[in-house]
Each structure stands twice: as C-alpha cells, then as structure tokens.
Amino acid sequence: MRIISTIILTLIATLCVTAAAFLAVDGNIARLTGWYHFKPGMPLFSEENTNRLKDVSWMRIESLHDKIECSRDEHGIWWITRPFHDRMKQEAAHTILRFTESAKVVDTLPLNKTTRGSMREFGVETAPHKITLKVQTGENDHTTIARYTLGSVSPWFADAEDGENLLPTTYLRTDFYGRDKRIHVVTGNILSIFRNGLEALRDSHPLLYSPEQVRKLTISTTQDGGKPVVVQRASTESPWTITSPNLTGAGQDRVNNLVADLSAMEALRVDEAAEIQLPEKPMFIIELTLEGKEKPLQLKLYAPFTGESNEQLLSYATVGDRPVVFTLQAEPKVRRKGSYAAIVNAICQLPVLPEKAMAQILSGSGTVYTSELPLSMEKLRTMQFTDIKADDVERVAIRSRFAPWPVRLLRIPGDAESEVSDTWMYSAAGHGYQEAEKEVVERLLKSLSGVPVAGFVEDVPPGEDVEAAMARHGLNTPDYVLSILPRPCAVRTRVFGQDLPIVRDRAPRTFFIKRNADPATGRGQWIGMEMGTSSIYQLSTKLTRNFSMTSENWKHRNILHFPISALRKLTLGFSSAPLELEYDYIGETWAGSMNGEDVTPRINPHRAENYVRQLQKLKAFRWLYDGEPNATKALQNPVFYVKLDLEMTDYSDAEAVVIEAPTDVNSADLDDVDGSRRKLAEKMLTEQDETAEKLREIAMAERKTHQQTITIEIAPADNSSDKPLFYGRIRETGALFTLLFDDAQSLAGNILDM
Numbered sequence: 001m002r003i004i005s006t007i008i009l010t011l012i013a014t015l016c017v018t019a020a021a022f023l024a025v026d027g028n029i030a031r032l033t034g035w036y037h038f039k040p041g042m043p044l045f046s047e048e049n050t051n052r053l054k055d056v057s058w059m060r061i062e063s064l065h066d067k068i069e070c071s072r073d074e075h076g077i078w079w080i081t082r083p084f085h086d087r088m089k090q091e092a093a094h095t096i097l098r099f100t101e102s103a104k105v106v107d108t109l110p111l112n113k114t115t116r117g118s119m120r121e122f123g124v125e126t127a128p129h130k131i132t133l134k135v136q137t138g139e140n141d142h143t144t145i146a147r148y149t150l151g152s153v154s155p156w157f158a159d160a161e162d163g164e165n166l167l168p169t170t171y172l173r174t175d176f177y178g179r180d181k182r183i184h185v186v187t188g189n190i191l192s193i194f195r196n197g198l199e200a201l202r203d204s205h206p207l208l209y210s211p212e213q214v215r216k217l218t219i220s221t222t223q224d225g226g227k228p229v230v231v232q233r234a235s236t237e238s239p240w241t242i243t244s245p246n247l248t249g250a251g252q253d254r255v256n257n258l259v260a261d262l263s264a265m266e267a268l269r270v271d272e273a274a275e276i277q278l279p280e281k282p283m284f285i286i287e288l289t290l291e292g293k294e295k296p297l298q299l300k301l302y303a304p305f306t307g308e309s310n311e312q313l314l315s316y317a318t319v320g321d322r323p324v325v326f327t328l329q330a331e332p333k334v335r336r337k338g339s340y341a342a343i344v345n346a347i348c349q350l351p352v353l354p355e356k357a358m359a360q361i362l363s364g365s366g367t368v369y370t371s372e373l374p375l376s377m378e379k380l381r382t383m384q385f386t387d388i389k390a391d392d393v394e395r396v397a398i399r400s401r402f403a404p405w406p407v408r409l410l411r412i413p414g415d416a417e418s419e420v421s422d423t424w425m426y427s428a429a430g431h432g433y434q435e436a437e438k439e440v441v442e443r444l445l446k447s448l449s450g451v452p453v454a455g456f457v458e459d460v461p462p463g464e465d466v467e468a469a470m471a472r473h474g475l476n477t478p479d480y481v482l483s484i485l486p487r488p489c490a491v492r493t494r495v496f497g498q499d500l501p502i503v504r505d506r507a508p509r510t511f512f513i514k515r516n517a518d519p520a521t522g523r524g525q526w527i528g529m530e531m532g533t534s535s536i537y538q539l540s541t542k543l544t545r546n547f548s549m550t551s552e553n554w555k556h557r558n559i560l561h562f563p564i565s566a567l568r569k570l571t572l573g574f575s576s577a578p579l580e581l582e583y584d585y586i587g588e589t590w591a592g593s594m595n596g597e598d599v600t601p602r603i604n605p606h607r608a609e610n611y612v613r614q615l616q617k618l619k620a621f622r623w624l625y626d627g628e629p630n631a632t633k634a635l636q637n638p639v640f641y642v643k644l645d646l647e648m649t650d651y652s653d654a655e656a657v658v659i660e661a662p663t664d665v666n667s668a669d670l671d672d673v674d675g676s677r678r679k680l681a682e683k684m685l686t687e688q689d690e691t692a693e694k695l696r697e698i699a700m701a702e703r704k705t706h707q708q709t710i711t712i713e714i715a716p717a718d719n720s721s722d723k724p725l726f727y728g729r730i731r732e733t734g735a736l737f738t739l740l741f742d743d744a745q746s747l748a749g750n751i752l753d754m
Contacts, residue, residue, distance in 0.1 A: 061129065206319045267328050384453060567583050
C-alpha cells in the first residue's frame, strides 16, 4: 500500500510541477486544459499580459514562406535580428503592439461548423501571419506573453461604443491558451503592414532622427576634391551658419528643409548589401551630428542610374549602421522638360508659398529626390544680404561719401499697456533729433529684413586677407556704410545668490555698400559686405532706394504741431477779404470779423472746431528742400493762407526736477534765481511721503507762456500730372512742401453759415 500511495503522490507532484512550468511559461492555466472560455467584448489577452506589452523586447513574425525575428535595444529602437541585422520599421512594431493590446473578441466560430474549406477562406491556413511577443526575464531568457495567427479581413464591423464609429474586424486564431483550434473575430485590422511581405517591415527610411537633434551637417564630395561644406548651429533656437569652406550665412529654410528631407527620405527597395554591386566611390557623403550622440550618422549617395524596368533615374545609398543598400528615386518618373518645366519653375519663383511648399510643387509630391537635394554651398547659403528683424532695431546710422552729414535714426520705446506706440526720431544735415515719418522708417526696416541677393561676387577663403578682397571691389571706399544697433537683450544671472535680470548690449552690425561696374557686362551693379564676414554679394537696388541722405525725406509729414488749447486767433486769408476768428478755449466760444463786419452770429462752432482738428492732422504729401525753385516761384503770389496765433505754455523749467538719487542734486543743473527749485528737489528726496503732493504742486503751478505765430501759404503747382498738387510754405521757417488737391481744398473750408 505504501508503494501505491508513494506512486500516487509522485504522479500528483509531477502533475503540479508540470502545471507550474506551463504557468511560468505562458501565464495561464488553459495550457493544461487546452481550452479557454472567450466571451464577446473581452480582450484577447488578459489584463496582466496586456499591461506587460510595454516591456516587450522580442517578437517573431512568420508567414507561409518567410520569418523574421526582432528585438528592441536600450534606446527603444526595434531591430530585425534574423535573417540579417537591420532596423525595423518602427511604426510597424508599434502597430503590432497596439493591435495586441486593443484587440477584443467579437465572436467565436464553433469548431463543429468549421470545415477545411471555410478555414482556408478565413485565411488562417492559406495566408497566415503568426506573431509571437516576449518579454525578457533574464540575460538570455524570455517569456511569451502573446501569440496569435492573423487570418483574412472579416466582413463584419464592430461597434466602437462611441455612438458614431464602426471598427474593422479580422479573423484570428491563438494557441496561446493551449490546443485551441477555434477561429475568433476580433476588432482591428493590421494586415496592411504585411501587404508587400515581411521585407516591408524593414525601415525604408535610411536615417532615423528628429530634425531638432541635428547640430552639425557635413557634406563631402569625391568628385572635385574640394573642402566639405559644414553647416552648424549651437541649439535648436540658434541660426544655422556655414563654417566651411568659408564662414558665411546659411539660408535657414534651405538647411532646415534639407535636414527634414534627409529624415523623410524613403527608399523604393531595401536589399542586403551582398546582393547589390555598388560603384567604387559615392558622389556625396553626408554626416549628421546629433545632440547627445558621440558618433554621427553617415549617409553615402551614389551616382544616379536608369532603372531596368523604366526610364526613371534611381540612386543607391548606404548608411553606416545598416548592412543594406537603399534604392532611392533620383528624379520623378515624368521629367520636367520644356514649357511645363518653365511654368512650374516660374510659379515657384513667386514669393507666395513657403519654400517647403515650393519644393513639393517642384517635386510633384512630398517625395524626396536625391538630385534635388541642396548639397552644395551655393544651394545652402543664404539668399538674403541682411536678416534683421524690424522690431529688433534700436538705432540706425547711414553714412554716405556723397553727403557731409550722416542720417541717424533713434527709436523711442512706447508702452503697450498704455497703448502708446514707438516713436522714431531722426537727425540729418547736422541738426538735432526731431520726429521722423514712421512709414518711411518702417519701409527702410522692412527692406533690411530681407535684402535680396542677386549673386555672389567673391568668398574670401579662411586665412586670406579680407581687406585686400574689399579693396579689389572698392568696398574700402564704400558709397554707403549702414550701421545697425540691435536692442539690448535681457538675460538672467545669479547675483549674490539671487536670480536677477540684467540688460546686456549687443554688438552693432555694419554693412558696406558700393556701386561699381560688372567686370563681365560692364553694367552698373550694387555690391555689399557685412563687417566680420568673408562674403561679398551682388545686391538688388531695392535696398539703396531707401538710403536717402536728405533731411526732408525723413521728416514727419505732420505740418502743424499745437494743442487746441493754445489757439487764440485763426485767420483764413481768402482772396476777397480775410476771415479773422478769435477762440476762447475755456468757454469754447468763437468770435469773428470779415472786412470790418462782425460775423460772430454766423460762425458755426462745430465747423470751426472740426476745421482746427483738420489743421492738426494736416500732412504734407512731400517735404521739399529749401529754395526749391518751382515752389518758390509759385509762392511769390500765394492764393490763400492760414494764420494761427498761439499762446504756447513753456514747460522747460519742469523737466529737471525729477531726480533718481540724492547725489544727483549736486550734479543736476537746477539753479535758478532764488534757488527754490534746488530746495524743492532736495525736499522731494528727503521727504518721500510728500513726493506726490509736491509733484501736484509743480503741475498746478502757473507756467510761463510765449506767443507764436504759424502761417501756411498755398499756391497751385503745375497740375499736368494725374494727381493735382499744391505748393505750401510755412512763412516763419521757410519750410516748403506739397499738398494733395483734397487736402489743399479742405483748408478753404466754409466755417460761416450763409
């Protein structure tokens, strides 16, 4: 009896060990029973296993005649390990994992109603794709957490349970739960990734990186033996700069598009290296240095050749970390020739679309063609002479060898919170600063944001004399020198352990511009160069049109500057008799006379006030230089004049009383006859609580006034043009200007009622 009981216990122990082994391998007891109870709506695999899908590091995919094995490296990149090492298409791996996680049972077909023929129809035998997923449990050990065989697409759709969408379904069979031969209908369909066989799971993109990672791009060619083209940037936000073979600016869009195209470039075929006979040397070797990566990515592009099956030009390519050869498209199947090419190229020259969109129009799609990649310095360098942002300019100075005085522009910052816009001041002809016409300044700044380059004159190689190159082209005696001071930048730093903002000035940028003769054609051309660079460009004339050295071109076009409260008398000089109007600002009343007759009852106060408002907004069409002969001759007999008698308040003595520190009291120019202003300033600094009261006292104090008269004289100009003009002159200063017909006509407005 003891022997029998021992045998029974031994069998039970063996059975338990076997069950434990099955459970350790597959994690389910159905391996013992060979049957699993599926219900509609339940996940294909248990919650425990689906939670472990994020840890899957190995997968095998089998079809009828092919098989590949894949593994994931420490960086999360999937690689095909068999039949030979190569990178897997990352989207395919993620698609398989997502399908495995989200697949739910819709229905299960009973075995007693499943014939051999219907099983073929379901695809689980005729066109199966068997997928096995494993997680690593040891250095060389893996545990299977999912295994299933995909059949064909099911004709049914499942409810997505959102009230709107339906989900496709697929026939599937799994032996993960034992010897289960049943066929299930599950949600999802990933058969499209196997459409071209398992070889389609190889990554057809030669390079795998994010464009934001690229810090350096090196392009070498084996054709002419020249220096490689090197383009670099310090960070994603920093601009690209060409550092070899010469130091010059890079076209930001051009380099960014190249980096993006190399990342998006996709091969028509991926073959094992041993199966392709490559040319002896590649045409280009492209290296990309990525942030955080010591070893750069390397791509070799070979000379184009004509495909055997069609006339399309193809090109081979290889990369350093994959033992395969990529067959890329060198040109579109339909080559652009004749009038069609001319039309497409003409459209793409228009500055309407972004450069990336233009490139896609040229290519006919989003496909990247190797022959259209910009792989030379000429194609990667910037086509802009300047790249200055208008909002970033603090000061501008224009010097010309044809003018004795420079033109200087100065920005007075406004206040966005108070809705006060920036004001530009200018200084010209040796005079002090005065308000500039904002539109003229903005037109100059807008032109500086992208001065077009018509061509490249010379690139000075590193180590050679830049000044000698400038002298060869006359840039040592430029016609114009343009200096631009950028706005100071705010940076943060730690001072005594505290994080504080500080303002740091930036170096000015200086440009030399010269007009000379083109050596080839003899025609005049503008050339330019930025100080500190080694490239000389041929420029468009659009820039120099804005380099006016004449003060009148920068002057603000407002003719009159006065507050309505200062108006005391307004005289309109008609041909018959002048109309004299007196104004009381406090009482808002008008009184007037014409030809000795009191016309006060006939004055329309609304028209009169509106007339004054028009005078305040009156703008010159163009300021003229002093003594312009045609204007001077016409204004010898003016047909009309407007005279304003003003009583202007003098605020000049209030400007020096606001001081920032006690030491300023001794240095500030605050002296007056009795020293009252100095005493007031000292009191403001020592009695901080009374500052507001003292400021109100200053503001309410009675101010000195002075009398001022401004007279505008008007005469018709030569009106042979389509836009009739009038000449105008400020009698007291002699300033000459032109007025449009409508503006001149408004000066003769009717203020009196009939």
